[in-house]
Amino acid sequence: xxxxxxxxxxxxxxxxxxxxxxxxxxxxxxxxxxxxxxxxxxxxxxxxxxxxxxxxxxxxxxxxxxxxxxxxxxxxxxxxxxxxxxxxxxxxxxxxxxxxxxxxxxxxxxxxxxxxxxxxxxxxxxxxxxxxxxxxxxxxxxxxxxxxxxxxxxxxxxxxxxxxxxxxxxxxxxxxxxxxxxxxxxxxxxxxxxxxxxxxxxxxxxxxxxxxxxxxxxxxxxxxxxxxxxxxxxxxxxxxxxxxxxxxxxxxxxxxxxxxxxxxxxxxxxxxxxxxxxxxxxxxxxxxxxxxxxxxxxxxxxxxxxxxxxxxxxxxxxxxxxxxxxxxxxxxxxxxxxxxxxxxxxxxxxxxxxxxxxxxxxxxxxxxxxxxxxxxxxx
DNA sequence: GAAGCGTGGAG
DNA sequence: TCTCCAAGCTT
Numbered sequence: 001x002x003x004x005x006x007x008x009x010x011x012x013x014x015x016x017x018x019x020x021x022x023x024x025x026x027x028x029x030x031x032x033x034x035x036x037x038x039x040x041x042x043x044x045x046x047x048x049x050x051x052x053x054x055x056x057x058x059x060x061x062x063x064x065x066x067x068x069x070x071x072x073x074x075x076x077x078x079x080x081x082x083x084x085x086x087x088x089x090x091x092x093x094x095x096x097x098x099x100x101x102x103x104x105x106x107x108x109x110x111x112x113x114x115x116x117x118x119x120x121x122x123x124x125x126x127x128x129x130x131x132x133x134x135x136x137x138x139x140x141x142x143x144x145x146x147x148x149x150x151x152x153x154x155x156x157x158x159x160x161x162x163x164x165x166x167x168x169x170x171x172x173x174x175x176x177x178x179x180x181x182x183x184x185x186x187x188x189x190x191x192x193x194x195x196x197x198x199x200x201x202x203x204x205x206x207x208x209x210x211x212x213x214x215x216x217x218x219x220x221x222x223x224x225x226x227x228x229x230x231x232x233x234x235x236x237x238x239x240x241x242x243x244x245x246x247x248x249x250x251x252x253x254x255x256x257x258x259x260x261x262x263x264x265x266x267x268x269x270x271x272x273x274x275x276x277x278x279x280x281x282x283x284x285x286x287x288x289x290x291x292x293x294x295x296x297x298x299x300x301x302x303x304x305x306x307x308x309x310x311x312x313x314x315x316x317x318x319x320x321x322x323x324x325x326x327x328x329x330x331x332x333x334x335x336x337x338x339x340x341x342x343x344x345x346x347x348x349x350x351x352x353x354x355x356x357x358x359x360x361x362x363x364x365x366x367x368x369x370x371x372x373x374x375x376x377x378x379x
Numbered sequence: 380g381a382a383g384c385g386t387g388g389a390g
Numbered sequence: 391t392c393t394c395c396a397a398g399c400t401t
Binding site: 050051052053054055056057058059061062096098099102129130131132133134135138150152153154155175195196199200202203208209236238239317 | 393394395396397398399400
Binding site: 056057058060061093094095096097098099171172173209210239240268269270271314315316317318319360361 | 380381382383384385386387388389390
């Protein structure tokens with residue numbers, strides 16, 4: 001059934017001027033492409049790193065991260081030899097941290113299995129951790145010049161308009177339709193520029209709201225433009241709203257000036273990153289008591305939340321944390337109790353030494369507050 | 380197929 | 391303030 005729908009679209013390409021479209025698009029890209037750090041050369045490792053960083057992340061955000069990352073890890077070998085902890089540190093603030101873990105593991109696989117050379121077949125590239133259909137196509141086309149589709153959000157938006165396709169681009173199956181289309185219309189003599197040009201067009205001209213059709217090099221080929229419905233495309237169903245959690249954060253300081261931080265589990269949200277101990281609570285009335293119980297059960301520390309020093313909220317893509325941060329006091333020595341596995345994940349650190357540990361943004365702000373004594377803070 | 384997974388910018 | 395999002399992948 002899906003195959004049938006794909007065929008319907010592919011037939012409608014019949015009267016599409018593929019050659020002229022390719023020429024207009026490539027000519028524009030050659031003139032107008034932005035100068036970006038990952039376009040200095042076609043080194044497959046450099047392309048790879050850029051594509052991972054650019055997943056769901058804006059170009060302007062990525063640039064400084066990419067520069068720092070490539071300076072520290074210039075080759076796949078350099079990255080493979082590094083500690084994961086340091087890789088996370090270079091990823092700090094960029095989000096989707098599993099990208100860093102997967103990239104690190106995948107580079108090590110490239111070292112062992114391919115002698116340090118990024119593989120150049122669809123099967124081998126796609127098999128690398130963190131490399132999905134889009135990234136595989138991007139590496140193969142941009143680094144190796146192979147005619148593979150690299151369908152991202154830009155490409156789906158641009159093609160939805162140019163070919164007037166009304167399939168829901170939020171559905172996974174729709175990406176496959178666009179891959180099939182790309183295989184038909186891709187410029188075989190320059191797949192690298194063709195794929196990049198479609199994305200560049202989506203980023204600069206064929207933008208989500210108010211597309212700049214006056215400046216579009218392929219407006220003459222655009223069916224949505226001809227029908228006057230370019231602003232209605234692409235069709236994209238809405239994501240459901242995320243939940244809100246109330247969270248209480250504990251700052252526990254020892255007389256030697258160190259504070260307790262805790263490493264998150266190695267799966268799930270913010271995996272492997274460091275943070276201050278915190279809990280989700282349901283009732284404000286029992287919040288401090290619940291935090292105390294948690295601190296004793298997990299870390300074996302009899303601590304009591306005293307002064308609230310910070311209140312802030314953090315919004316994830318699918319979740320929101322409303323956070324209240326408390327300075328805690330505790331009785332006597334830190335006892336040798338608590339959960340053994342968790343104790344391996346705790347550390348006592350001075351505020352000025354915390355920047356060696358990768359923190360998520362929400363807790364980085366608390367660490368900053370600690371360093372500055374919460375002066376002029378958010379309370 | 381749907382849900383989980385971050386963050387900062389733009390309109 | 392709020393919604394949508396930006397060169398997606400994994401489970």
